[in-house]
Structures are given as C-alpha cells and as structure tokens.
Amino acid sequence: MRTRERTTGLICVLVLAVAGAIPATETEESPYELVEVSPTVVMALHNNGSNLSCVALDEGLVFFDTGLSTRTASRFRREMEARFESPAMALVLTHAHLDHLLGMAAFDDVPVHAAVSGRTRWEHFVAIEWDERTIAAYASVFPSLPEEIPSARLRLPTDWYDDELVLGAGDGQLTVQRTGGHSVDSSSVVVGAERVVIAGDLVQARRRPYFGEPDTDFSAWIDTLQHWEELEVSAVCPGHGPVIELAELGEMRLWFEETAAAATRLKSEGVSMEEMASHPDLPDGYWPDEDTVPRWWIYCIKRLYDAS
C-alpha cells in the first residue's frame, strides 16, 4: 500500500510538472490510462495485453510494444502523433510474446525492430492459421483475443538486431539493449538524461510475474534489474502494470534473488518440483494477494526448478 501511494504520487507530480500534460483518463472511449512519465516518454497503461510506450525523439516517435489490439495501438499512435506533432518513425517489440505484438498492424507503414534471438517465435506466430480451435486455445490465456483477431495482421519484423539497436542521433539517441531474462530476446531501453526505463516484461508490476518459458534466464534477469538500480533510474515503464520507482524495482529484484536462491537450496535437499510449488521457504510475492493462483504459475515453478 505504501509503495502504491508513493508511485501514484510520482505520476501525479510528473503529470503536473510537464507543461501541456495529458490528464490521466480511463473512460469508455479510452481503453487505456495515459501516463506522462517524463517530457519525452508517455505510457498507455491497460490490461488488454502489454502496456504501450512512446518516446519522442527529434527525428520522430519510437513506439514500444502494441498490446493485443490493433484498434488500441492505432489510437495510441494517433494521440501521440498529435501530442508531439511528430510522426511515428519506428516500432520496437521488446520480445516475441503475443500479448506484446498482436496489435502491430497499427504500424504497418514504419520499420519494425526486434531481436533476432526471438526469430523462431516470430516465425511460429506469423505462420499460425487462426481457425476456431486455435483461437479458443489462445483465448484461454488471452480472453480478449477472439475480438482482436479480425483486425490483426502479423508479419515478421522488417529489421532484426542482435544485442543492440540504436535509433535517432545526437543527445536524444536511444540504445535498445537485448539482455535476455524473461525470454532470450528480452529487450529494453533507458531513455537518456531522463533515466526512464522501458522494460518490457523484465518488469511486471504489482502482479504475479510470468517466467515459465524454457529460455527464461534468472541470472540475466536479476543482473538487468540490478543494473537499473545502479543507474538510479527515475521511473520504470513495465510490460504490465503501473509505472514504478526505484524502491519497488529493488523489492522486485530482491524477490527474484531470494526465490532463485531458495529454489536452488530446496532442490539440492531433494525437494520435488510439486513440493516446491507450495513450499513455505519460497519468499512471499511482491504482488498483491489474489483470489486464485493462475494456471500458468506451475510453468513458472517448473522453469524455476529446472534452472536451479
């Protein structure tokens, strides 16, 4: 509760501090809440897939992730182009998970960048035939997916990068880094002097994090969170959940460290994966209590066990 109040305060201060700030709104017409994180960074916070972020460079607007909805991504793009009086120049997908990229048709006319280490996943998604059975299977994870499929147009990125992507020039230059962690292609950026992080799913704020992929790398993930702490970043735009500050980032990093350490010790003591799932030695989550544990949590425990 304490951290929630602190972060809400941060956002309000930032919104008020910036001339011409956009008020935070969430109405029937607006599917997201706009958060003006810094003078050049705006995040659309919502629940239909990932958050969307926009960074205004002198050369144009760089967008990060699209969520599940082409319609929502198009609206965010239009609002940002009007707000900054500048055109979209690029889309960066922080990693190849469907809830971050299904709305990519909103950016059909600009270069689309992604880390090449995610290419196999990209090719899998682009090749999917969306028949009823497939839609139903994905809808069990992403309930809004059936209504988004008719306007979705998945295609491969136009530009692949290895570990680094530089966009823009001069002082405003953006350097996107692939560090891995949540997935092998997990990428993020620290926006220059404002020290705002656009984190993709390396940060999933105030919710149970997903880390159930075979390519989840806990040490790369922890190292990246720690690096941002050392940079004393001013704010973090997560893949899911609200903008957070440094202290909350630290709590998150500590949870991953303690969880990975506890899992390694339990496994060495002969604890099975099934026992580990509900073992009292695993630290309490950094997220609010939930009514039920999601079905996918067991995949996260399996990954944790296998990696220990």
Ligand SMILES: [Zn+2]
């Ligand atoms: Zn993800």
